[in-house]
Amino acid sequence: MGLRQDLRRGIRLVKDVMRNRKAQGKLAEALAAQPPLEPHHYRVGVYFADGKVNLYQMRQWYKPLAELSKRHPVLVLSRASGAALAMLRESPLPVAYVRRVVDLERVIHEQDLHVVFYVNQNAKNFQMMRYGRRWHVFINHGESDKMYMTTNQFKAYDYALIAGDAARARLEKVLWDYDFDKRAIPIGRPQADHYSGTLPYTPDERTVVLYAPTWEGDRGAAAYGSIASHGVALVTALLATGRHRVVYRPHPRSGVVDHEYGVANRAIIDAIAAVNAADPGARHVYDDGPELGWQLSAADVAIVDISAMVYDRLAAGKPLLITRPANPAAVIDTSGYLGACEWLNAAPDPATGADAGASMLARVSEVAEDPEARARLGYWVERYFGDTTPGATTARFHDAIDHLMAEWERFAALHADDEEVDDHDEEGEADEDELG
Structure with a gap:
């Protein structure tokens, strides 16, 4: 090895x-x-x-x-x-x-x-x-x-x-x-005044899910990346529904430390390409472009790791899920938004018997349709960024x-x-x- x-x-x-x-x-x-x-x-x-x-x-x-x-x-x-x-x-x-x-x-x-x-x-x-x-x-x-x-x-x-x-x-x-x-x-966050850009797809009835994971980190305390623990099962489940459009935007450093993490990243990219080839109307997106803005404003639901992407999306005030790190050594500061956020666990649902992919898919639907979850964001937007009026x-x-x-x-x-x-x-x- x-x-x-x-x-x-x-x-x-x-x-x-x-x-x-x-x-x-x-x-x-x-x-x-x-x-x-x-x-x-x-x-x-x-x-x-x-x-x-x-x-x-x-x-x-x-x-x-x-x-x-x-x-x-x-x-x-x-x-x-x-x-x-x-x-x-x-x-x-x-x-x-x-x-x-x-x-x-x-x-x-x-x-x-x-x-x-x-x-x-x-x-x-x-x-x-x-x-x-x-x-x-x-x-x-x-x-x-x-x-x-x-x-x-x-x-x-x-x-x-x-x-x-x-x-x-x-x-x-x-x-x-x-x-x-x-x-x-x-x-505040000046970037939030520039959440714009050309969509690489034509909006339709599909629910747009942004999955923007971070890299694997260089030590256990900072092991926030979810591609290997959540990503493959999550994206596979989303791609299979026909009701979702995935926008996958991985951190550019994904796989630089852990080869297997890079392999999981490539698996997701390949899966998106395969589904698009089979169904051109799906228009799932692997996004590695330099511009960040439209992804945050266009997504109906965003799924991100503990990273700056949490707060970039928070500034948009729209449904947001945070992946719970699989590594128990990862340090999570629960004194702020992470103490009240909507978590996404990569585990089967013991109540329903659903596997990890199906369980995460259900959680995505739950948060997307929960008006109370959206309302709770208001306090945290003000806490982190102050006045977010354009x-x-x-x-x-x-x-x-x-x-x-x-x-x-x-x-x-x-x-x-x-x-x-x-x-x-x-x-x-x-x-x-x-x-x-």
């Missing part, structure tokens, strides 16, 4: 290296075709040190940041070739490829970045955070009750943009001596950045006579690119 795993890892590494070299060539061509950045134009930077596999963390911010850029010009700073190439092709925002620290320094000196956003906790964030005279702001890549949302790393940033009261309460449990009133700014959360996001810009101007005036320190780091010049 160990030898087989080592072989798979070796093959994956070789493929990654070849893919990275190919991406570097394409990236060089794409960069050559780009006009030079206008000097001293951009006021907001979005620092992204990850490769293409985590690009979903940036994609969900495209539309809110594009809207913000109408007020404060926004520039994406990408450290990895694969991610940079993808964003040059798809991002509505300009992208600077800053593989080495010296490249990063050049862009910093050529622009006037007052605020720098971070969507994750990549260790390379600290290569950007060395630079003072600007605000470093953690905006995260989602809202959830996962352990990731209570990390002490929040303290490393000047400010954090959080969703609302639930996020603050969660952080207050673990962060000591943290000025929440100043440094944690609630903005446009309200975008206004709070813009107000927060306006405030930070005003604070930058105030501090810049106070320190106008200070001599700027040269932060040049010769050791950083040789940094290797992350695999794309």
Whole structure:
């Protein structure tokens, strides 16, 4: 077993290296075709040190940041070739490829970045955070009750943009001596103002079920993924009814740690393809596209794992089921919404004798038709996101950045006579690119 795993890892590494070299060539061509950045134009930077596999963390911010850029010009700073190439092709925002620290320094000196956003906790964030005279702001890549949302790393940033009261309460449990009133700014979920997109099917009488599981996790405490425990039986049952349309949107990292988890993911994808081939009118969807929005608003019922997808869907205020983790080591914070949510268990129903698939199918129908379950969502939407009236959360996001810009101007005036320190780091010049 160990030898087989080592072989798979070796093959994956070789493929990654070849893919990275190919991406570097394409990236060089794409960069050559780009006009030079206008000097001293951009006021907001979005620092992204990850490769293409985590690009979903940036994609969900495209539309809110594009809207913000109408007020404060926004520039994406990408450290990895694969991610940079993808964003040059798809991002509505300009992208600077800053593989080495010296490249990063050049862009910093050529622009006037007052605020720098971070969507994750990549260790390379600290290569950007060395630079003072600007605000470093953690905006995260989602809202959830996962352990990731209570990390002490929040303290490393000047400010954090959080969703609302639930996020603050969660952080207050673990962060000591943290000025929440100043440094944690609630903005809601700006992405919810952009839940749109073109449907890949024509709506009909079918009940649309979004199944959006997360990946398997890298340790037991974070083993929230349900593809192997729930997914195959659940999707098989839904596909068989003729009354449902499945929209399957797995996490892009599904199977990167556990090969069998990846096998289960492929089984679901293949099952959807087979049913569509047999019945073209079914129009079930395997969704691996970059855009997230229509899936959350169009689904009659959403089934998700403990992840940011819970709260993305919660903001839509429509029927929602959460898969209960099969791994008993998985940490579940029941002090928030997960203490009152609608759970989906991957187990036979002892009362009816139904197998796991049939039992989960019945649960989907129950939640879809329960007006009380829908009504209960209202409290939690307010608790997590505040006012979700269309446009309200975008206004709070813009107000927060306006405030930070005003604070930058105030501090810049106070320190106008200070001599700027040269932060040049010769050791950083040789940094290797992350695999794309």
